Amino acid sequence: MNPEAPTATELQQHPTVQAAFAAAWADSFPDDPALRHEEGGYIYCDPTTGEVLVRRTLPGELRVLDLTHPPKLPGCFLVGTYHTHPNPIAIGWDPEPIPADRREAQESGVPWFVVSEIGVFVVGPDRRVGGLGGSAGYPL
């Protein structure tokens, strides 16, 4: 039986993850209509040390980010993803995860965090499906 992965709540409270969310939000340029774009990345856990690590993916576009290929970190397992929704509510954008985000997260087997101007949402499973074992990337 594989060790259990940290829960979405545990990840969201982790200082490394919180710092990653803040950095991605700032790098999304939410206040600049010309530069505004999605940022995000991957969250990992090392089962032997309990360490939580984060890796940023390449910058996205106004409303899309590629989370297809989490890099492999030695000894670590992917336990979540995160991305920003930087487009403002004031001009009509919906900050919440879209139905497709919810579906993608469930099908990926890890929780997806969405960082918005009104806070952080999480969709998908409560923790990595199958625990910290098997495929190091997406478990499903």
Place this chain on the structure above:
Amino acid sequence: MSAVMTIPTISRQQAIAIAEADALPVYRNLDDLTLEVSLHNDGWHVEYQMRKPRHAGGRPHYVIDAVTGEIVSKKYYQ
């Protein structure tokens, strides 16, 4: 007794054009999206979809009055 649907005076293509005219200035590019269009009691539902797995991607959804062409509701998903 089933609901009576108003005969649309706005065609499917017109509904798409109305949605696109609103969406393009906001989204800048709709090339990576596909369209699902269907007629309901409340009008044309024009929903852009993205088919790339493992992509976090937003797209707009519209409800367009099938008689007046007015945008009844819209969602700018991110």
